[in-house]
Amino acid sequence: MGERRGIGADEVLISRRVWDSLRDALYRLQASAEDVAMDVMQGKPTKAEYVEALAHLSQAVRELQEVSVEPLALLDEEVRAGS
Numbered sequence: 001m002g003e004r005r006g007i008g009a010d011e012v013l014i015s016r017r018v019w020d021s022l023r024d025a026l027y028r029l030q031a032s033a034e035d036v037a038m039d040v041m042q043g044k045p046t047k048a049e050y051v052e053a054l055a056h057l058s059q060a061v062r063e064l065q066e067v068s069v070e071p072l073a074l075l076d077e078e079v080r081a082g083s
Contacts (some may be wrong), residue, residue, distance in 0.1 A: 002078045005054075005072065007073055012071035012073070013070060013071060013072045013073040014070070014071055014072060015072060017027060018067070018068070018069055018070070022064075022067050022069060023046060023062040025034045025060075025067050028063060028064075029034075029060040029063075029064050031060075032056055032057050032059070032060035033057060033060075035053075035056060036053040036054075036057045039053050040053055046050075062066050
């Protein structure tokens with residue numbers, strides 16, 4: 001299927017919905033990591049502030065883990081080898 005769609009051996013095709021979900025979740029994770037780094041670097045954070053920062057970062061990680069990325073098409077190595 002991938003070969004018919006012009007997909008290379010190192011490429012996959014995913015739906016727009018999955019791509020958008022993945023991109024958004026990665027953005028939220030990056031933003032959360034930056035927020036946590038800034039919060040922790042300011043002054044002397046308390047244990048409660050560390051816990052809050054970790055919870056914030058953990059939420060972003062969980063959102064990313066919930067994104068299911070299944071390819072719609074890819075180039076099967078066996079098909080390519082037989083060509």
